[in-house]
Amino acid sequence: MIDKPLVVPWAETLWNKLARQHAESRLPHAILLTGHTGIGKIEFAQAFAHLLLCHQPHNHQPCGHCRSCELLSSGNHPDLVYLHPTEAGKAIKVDQVRELLQFLHNTAQQGGYRVVVMEPAENMNINAANALLKSLEEPGNNTLLLLVSHQPGQLMPTIRSRCQQVGFPMPSADQAAPWLTQQLGIEAERAGQLLRITRGAPLKARLLYQTDRVSFRAGFVTGLADLLKARTTAVTLAEKLYKEDLLQLLEWMYSLLVDIARLQADSETLKISNADMFKMLNAVAKKTTAVKLYSLIDQLQAERISLMERHNPNRQLLLETLLLGWVGLVR
Ligand SMILES: [Zn+2]
Structure with a gap:
């Protein structure tokens, strides 16, 4: 069993619901996971992909040691595609979707599920979205397309209507603050401060803190170098x-x-x-x-x-x- 929890506590109910659907072979072909940015959707989608690819899941968790789990931890599982803009903030292009269609055309190399995680789905340009449409209806057996969207309103209605839409829950303050405190090993007050800046989005808050750290360290080290050169x-x-x-x-x-x-x-x-x-x-x-x-x-x-x-x-x-x-x- 994997010892660390795969999903944030506020998404456990959703996780169990989808995992049960999977166990009972009732998963749709395409899921559109929607919600605010920075609350854990992408991590959730990746973890769920992991669960689907595992050969011996147990209690709705991947086993952590089968061949498939090993491939995932090494970062190159042949039956998982992670599709995102090649540059942050740019479009997901039709060429990327064409490559994806080629992937969907082949059978699963590890003999199980094939999973596509796409984020943010609203970044598909019109050609890319059109190219994807048909595959959303019939991606093939044991295949899941997991589209993650922060702004589903920007998606083409024809894309939305072909997916089962799943809302990702926003954590309450009581859930977000202890999680952040524990993740970063910081005091509750600092966690509260970060959550106020990020409007209650805990993963965005974590990123903000970590990025701050990086520039803080850079500033300190530059100071040390300046000291040696007698610039300060x-x-x-x-x-x-x-x-x-x-x-x-x-x-x-x-x-x-x-x-x-x-x-x-x-x-x-x-x-x-x-x-x-x-x-x-x-x-x-x-x-x-x-x-x-x-x-x-x-x-x-x-x-x-x-x-x-x-x-x-x-x-x-x-x-x-x-x-x-x-x-x-x-x-
Ligand atoms: Zn496994």
Whole structure:
């Protein structure tokens, strides 16, 4: 059995309903899954495709270890097609649909279901939609076309009428907040804040948080590089960053220092975690000494512990000291 839940809790009822239809061979050929963006439709469609392709589903869940499940986890199952615009926001084109028709013409290679997940279906241009029409009626046996749409009103009525329309539920605040808190390991207050920005769409909120993280890390690392090049000072940078998630900053810094230690032992890019920072890390590794490096690592560890134990340190001073230690590596 797969140990992590495949679907978000607010879609469990829908999942069980469709899984039961599948178990009783009552699934339609084409389903149009509709609802707001960022509430879990695409993940649901992919998980449901997984269930259909599994050779030994159990309790409405894929087994996780049959040949079909293995192919899915390696990301190339021959009986699953995932159709989406080649560029975000662009149209799904007729050539893509023609390839799909070719796929539908062949029999299933793993001897079971064939599944097509298309999203967002409203991005099909008119030619693409027309090309798909006939296949929506008769895609062949044991075949499911799963069209995901955030704006079904934009679909051609002839497409809509050939699918069984299934509304994807919007989570209540009581469902969304705990899910997001648990997914990101953040505090309830921050989760609530993210959900307000995304109008209650939890997956959109998760993406927003993760993207924010990426640019936050990029900003921090750029700051460290500027420090080495004397484009900024430890005081200025600490002032800019001390109100941020300090524990996270320290974790990133720790990981950079460990990489430098690795590079000193062996200047092989593949062995480090922050491969995107190889140039800067390698330059530091060449200039610094092991004594300086390990004393900064020790200091950083001590500060991490005091932060975690909430000793209420002077955050700005703490960060400033560590940043001075960072510059000190190459001076
Ligand atoms: Zn399986």
